[in-house]
Amino acid sequence: MKTCHELYAVVANVPHMFHFWAMERETSINPGRRVVGRGATDNAAGRHERHVRVFDSDGWEPRAQDEDTPVLRTDIRAELPRRIITYNRSPDLPFDRSINPYRGCEHGCVYCFARPSHAWLGLSPGLDFETRLVARPEAPRVLVQELRSRSYKVAPIAIGTNTDPYQPIEKEQRITRACLEVLADCGHPVAIVTRGTLIERDIDILSVMAARGLVRVGVSVTTLDAGLARRMEPRAPSPKRRLATISRLSAAGIPVRIMAAPMVPGLSDHELEAILQAGGQAGAQAATWIMLRLPLEVAPMFRHWLEAQYPDRAARVMGLVREMHGGRDYDPAWGRRMRGTGPYAQMVAQRFRVAARRLGLDRPQPELRCDLFRPPERPGDQLTLF
Template sequence: MDREDRRFKVVGRAAGSNHAGRFERHERVQVDDGWTPETDLPVLRTQTAIEVPRRLITYNSSPDLPFDRSINPYRGCEHGCVYCFARPSHAYLGLSPGLDFETRLVARPDAPHVLKRELAARSYKVAPIAIGTNTDPYQPIEREHEIMRACLRVLSDAGHPVAIVTKGALIERDIDILEDMARRGLVRVGISVTTLDARLSRLMEPRAPAPQRRLQMIRSLSGAGIPVRIMASPMIPALTDPELESILRAGRDAGARHASWIMLRLPREVSPLVQDWLAQHFPDRAGRIMSRLREMHGGREYDASWHRRMRGEGPYAEMVAQRFNVAVKRLGLKSRGSPMRCDLFEPPQKETAQMSLF
């Protein structure tokens, strides 16, 4: 029986629903027929499908992003952050941005070979590649598939710069590669810390490492000479934004050199998921939080306009931005890092059946 046709016990997940994506014509609704007691339901488990990508590098021309290309070893993310702005991308697969995004994942084991082929193309022009901007490359299934590690080897061998964003402690496994790349000016890492409250983190990000564990990741990486950015993202008005300065201080004390922040974003299917989550866990603040967000987006829950989507606008957004600027200056952090080197890039040799004579 297909998973969609059965009822499950949902444990350790952030999304409270599994509504169909915006492209689906029909909606599946679970109904209790009274025959199976709630205590006898099977637990909803993570499933992983395999995809063979034809292309890996995705290009963008967004003027408010610091990169023009990115790669994603996985689709979906088991960390299950309720606020994740990447959730709507699961709708393109015919899956729900809700529970499906956290439990029906896609691994791309051929990604390193495709990446190598694209870097070897004559038309390729080197520029930093971003990884982790959509789904986390160090989510739990990376332990089994090791796709991210293989991609890092391709980039390191080619002398190609890379910027990584993650919450996953598995990044410590790859310090051997990252340390060497850092010595050559080829890598930057951003560690996202949303809150220092372990209980709140468990509610928002049920399968991501706890906040103190992420600070330990910063210590490990910075101790190996890898430049680390503390990312106070996303800031949720009236819930996590009071912690902004504390998060930045904790990141600095752990060894982060740079810092950034982004306001909570609610594109498409993310908005109802977050509103349901707030109603369940923080009913006393749900109205206030949504009111602040609408205030920063011209009365809407989200404005996707460039230069406004990341932080909003208006008095409240400006106040948070000023707090960030003051804290960064006081703590000796920097908002921008030094450019990574692109002059070391050497295209990989194309994989052919004929062996090289030299």
């Protein structure tokens, strides 16, 4: 993978600082570049953009289907954040704080609800989201500073709630691992969500934390159909490989749950029971599920993908989606956004309850310990006797 490791001291949460990147992109696909293994089919401007930039060919570019034409590569740039812990007050989330080592995600899941977050950077939620990635290599250092604050009150930190902490670039960047090392050293509880098998690399840290009651993991499996997974999640590990990850985490004593997420009505939701059974057989101790979410720019992107990949089912799928969201592509209301409402949503929820109970996956994961936390030590700090 060809990357561009250029360090930009960018102030966190100031999206317009990223306009230097936005000026380099086109909002339609350049026919002179091959787009291989990507989920999005276009690069439409985000909702905050004043102008739309469209590629206009002069006829001299090579054809995208030619093997010698350049391939659209992943570009990585670095951000220097002022803070790394993000707090939320959402009543339908089981955590109030999270860490995201990366902006954007190379997995390229076409349905990803996090895609609209790229619009805040002046980038497209389409191809930019999966090819123009932002790494935060200073995250571990900033995390230490925040955990040392006298006002900090310990509670479980979630990692992977927006973009995947174990996407392919983590292999080289190692930011997620460095953050885990900080949390492990000071006895801080953490909950991880991923579909990336690279988490197996960190079993040495996670197993020690698990023995102290400091970690639990959720592994997302959307479908058991390898072909469907490759179309929807082009650079994510295969379903079979993710189940193997569940097995390896469980064997290491790490509490892990199977996440049937997202369930796509009319396309993958018929697999719900099979996904739970496969997860249980792999060693998952619990299970959860989430319905497909299509906020903001994700809805037209998903519709376009659906019509191209499954034209015979597109109308049926979107009809069910709208039925569960009051006639809209998405209902952002708390308590409804992740499950939907109406008869179809209730049926899926009932199927999950029955299957989880039958398979012994309806148990809550163990509570994480907060009493072991000690703020990271500064050089010269007096050591404790106990």
